[in-house]
Amino acid sequence: MIKSVRGTKDIFADEAYLWNQIESIIKNIFFGFNFFEIRTPVFEHTELFLRSVGENSDIVQKEMYTFQDKSGRSLTLKPEGTAAVVRAGIEHNLFDAYQKLFYISPAFRYERPQNGRYREFYQCGAEFFGCENSECDAEIIFLADKILRDLGLKNINLKINSIGCKNCRQKYNSELKNFVRVNLQDFCSDCQKRFATNPLRILDCKKESCKKFLSDAPNILDFLCDDCKNHFERLKNLLDKLKINFEVDNKIVRGLDYYTRSVFEFIYNDIAICGGGRYDNLVFELGGKKIPAVGFGFGMERLISVIKEQNLFCDCKNRLDLFIGNMDFESREKAFLLMNYLRAENFKIEYNNQERGIKSQLKNALRLNTKFFMIIGDEELKNNVAKIKNLESKKEYEVGLNEDEIKKFLLERKSLEEKSL
Numbered sequence: 001m002i003k004s005v006r007g008t009k010d011i012f013a014d015e016a017y018l019w020n021q022i023e024s025i026i027k028n029i030f031f032g033f034n035f036f037e038i039r040t041p042v043f044e045h046t047e048l049f050l051r052s053v054g055e056n057s058d059i060v061q062k063e064m065y066t067f068q069d070k071s072g073r074s075l076t077l078k079p080e081g082t083a084a085v086v087r088a089g090i091e092h093n094l095f096d097a098y099q100k101l102f103y104i105s106p107a108f109r110y111e112r113p114q115n116g117r118y119r120e121f122y123q124c125g126a127e128f129f130g131c132e133n134s135e136c137d138a139e140i141i142f143l144a145d146k147i148l149r150d151l152g153l154k155n156i157n158l159k160i161n162s163i164g165c166k167n168c169r170q171k172y173n174s175e176l177k178n179f180v181r182v183n184l185q186d187f188c189s190d191c192q193k194r195f196a197t198n199p200l201r202i203l204d205c206k207k208e209s210c211k212k213f214l215s216d217a218p219n220i221l222d223f224l225c226d227d228c229k230n231h232f233e234r235l236k237n238l239l240d241k242l243k244i245n246f247e248v249d250n251k252i253v254r255g256l257d258y259y260t261r262s263v264f265e266f267i268y269n270d271i272a273i274c275g276g277g278r279y280d281n282l283v284f285e286l287g288g289k290k291i292p293a294v295g296f297g298f299g300m301e302r303l304i305s306v307i308k309e310q311n312l313f314c315d316c317k318n319r320l321d322l323f324i325g326n327m328d329f330e331s332r333e334k335a336f337l338l339m340n341y342l343r344a345e346n347f348k349i350e351y352n353n354q355e356r357g358i359k360s361q362l363k364n365a366l367r368l369n370t371k372f373f374m375i376i377g378d379e380e381l382k383n384n385v386a387k388i389k390n391l392e393s394k395k396e397y398e399v400g401l402n403e404d405e406i407k408k409f410l411l412e413r414k415s416l417e418e419k420s421l
Ligand code: HAM
Pocket: 079, 080, 081, 082, 083, 109, 111, 116, 117, 118, 119, 120, 121, 123, 125, 126, 127, 255, 256, 272, 273, 274, 275, 276, 277, 278, 294, 295, 296, 297, 298, 299, 300, 301, 302
């Protein structure tokens, strides 16, 4: 038997229904904040990620799904969404005016699969182009926070930091290198490479053997130039005014090379549900104008796993309004026609579509999570009346066997239900 590829997963039935609910809530929030959807291809020229995510990042060094197509081009499955959005924005002159874009799209990273870490996963991201001031960072963080609030997630911590501009970082990197050099031989082999290529990333190492040396490392916030310092102070001030709780954590440096100034992560039980920050040089570095930008990316699988763990949306299933059972060819046709009439009126209806006993039809109706169940047989056809049963309360109702009466019945039940909520 051919099985799914390691690190990938199939999403179906109630889980797929939950994904749809969550995605539609999130999309409505994006539209409410005046963000518009962008869909970019699933693969791009490899060079795009070398020049954005960074040649020395773990993603590029170890995690990309890169292949040659039949013409010998080097292509890569998107490891993240931002670079592709920037490429598309430059290509289609989207950045002439300020742009607010969002996407929910697959991403691929060859990482060791474990809880919340997949090789194919979905990123839900927002990117705000064309505005440099701290209000836009605050708007982006407020948006991510609103998504978490509206979904009802609890115990999520927001950590923010500033990694300054190129100038601040140059000074900081040389100070950090002086600090690390003393124990360099005891750091992991990755950190030893980072020491030469991108020392800041040493702060993000997850290995305890490296972390223990870093508690007294120099603080990047002490190295910010006046402009970067003011930018960060104002962001903190705005977040306070927006009543968003946060913690400043100078070890948040992010794993992608394009960030400047503000960076942040929303964390649940030590796992980042969402990560983001400002990237003021990326559009220019990829061949566009000097356009500042800030954005975030949620990991959909991680978000949904917390939703399930916290029992949110536990009643979130596709519910049928009515299942129409039947006994023979004639009653099946009647059921089929009724179903389609009621579907055209936007009710969720299913019918028994082949020869089955009543027991198995009822079982099927329960599996489909229906509210009401009816059976059409000879008697019902003759008298033009049928019984509809509420499968929860077990109450039975007599209804005329025609579209209008059934429609009236379902509408009355719906409005009664709404009143009792
Ligand atoms: P990132 O932190 O690399 O940032 O990824 C964003 C989110 O994707 C993470 O917080 C995590 O929830 C999820 N994620 C990452 N890797 C995996 C994985 N292997 N399995 C499951 N989920 C994963 C970015 O990619 C940036 N593009 C975010 C951004 C947008 N920054 C500015 N704009």
